[in-house]
Amino acid sequence: MNEVRYFSRTPMPLEMHKVCIVQKTNLPPVERRVEAIREAGFNSYRLFSEDVYLDMLTDSGVNAMTNEQLGAMMVADEAYAGTMTYKKLSAKLTEIFGKTYFLPAHQGRACEHILAKTFVREGDLVPMNFMFGTAVAQISLMGGSFVSLLDDKGLQKQSDEPFKGDFDERKLISILDSEAERIAYVRIEAGTNLIGGQPISMRSMLRAAELCRERGIMSVLDASLLQDNLHFIKTREHPELTIREITRRIADAMDIIYFSARKFGFGRGGVIITDDEAHYLDMKAYVSRYEGFPTYGGMSIREMEAIAVGLDDTMDEVTISQGPAFISYLCAELSKNGVDVVTPPGGLGCHVDARKFVPHIPLAQYPAGSLAAAIYIASGARGMERGGIDEPWEDPNVEPFGAMELVRLAMPRRVYTVSQLNYLIDRLIWLKQNAHIIGGLRFPEGSKRHFYDALESIGDWPQALAAKFREDFRDSL
């Protein structure tokens, strides 16, 4: 029982916190928004905060802290070696996950670097439920490769499947049996990021870990998005267990757990934990080489204090239901108004289906990138393109097109209110009615075509969109 409902019984997204400290934001008029996105090369990564009203690019490092976290930062024990803050965070991690050894790193990809350095050799393979960019980058740098073993149901954009992040168990068994000698470890990703923050069931996590254990293969949990995943296990799979019990059962099954504390723990940093002393010592050598002394590992000590407190919040059923409740509200209101989104709503954010929104824009003109730019012009909200622009190139001569073409509207935790979401919903409904005005984008001749490179609009549709906005909204911002 952690849901508040309207008298009509529909769920009510209700903020379960009060605001202590605020940051002013700016909603520039539509004329400035067109200018700003043009200056940014129609790429939302290149906008600066002064031009952004709702920053829904990511949930990374932008989650609001509590008064208790901010207070804890003031008592941080600043010491290069042997800070007491390390002991505090270590004890909190052991309390929650039951693991003995803790290594700090500066963020999630740094943990992935340490893991790959320690365990991946040339020619090795890392099976996973689904790939994530930073994880596979580190594995390939070591000469290893990965294979995604997601159950096909996970790639259907619209369904009512509660756990789209599950492994295809048959494929997992077959790989574990045929490739056993070159498998470095199996990576299990909670809250599967690139398929829309979709959860993996506790059943699938435990089964994957068990299959590994039977074969003497190491299981590694990427817990960066575990917070939302815990909420979904509690509400969709194991209502009889507490969040702490669910966490402990998962942790007990895994050999190594790591996470980006930019997401999990409401802070900024990275954490690796294990019970295996030999693995701990092997990884520790790399932490001191690449991150910092192993009692801070490149993190600010203050952030470590904040994470130690924030971890308690990730174990709080009401707190962790907030993100999913707000995302679910945003998705439901958009669907109701004819905007296609990935369903069921997951954690992380609302994912708008760009191919359905702007069916007239060909893949070669980046529908999701175009829609992200148009959403910014219509609302001052920046989302993230998840499509062709972001797609890794396997063959340098062949441009890959996005399989999904989504615009992600991430939901930073405890940051935006329902009235701000209502504003965004209104602007998206307007944009949907005017979607025919939105045109495509292209990279200028000779551009490097990296996901944060500048693009240009094909024709002056941004101006036309702003003119229509002005006509319809008169003197409103």
Ligand SMILES: *Cc1c(COP(=O)(O)O)cnc(C)c1O
């Ligand atoms: C964000 C993320 C990472 C990488 O973490 P950073 O702190 O951004 O380096 C790794 N795995 C998953 C699932 C993530 O969402």
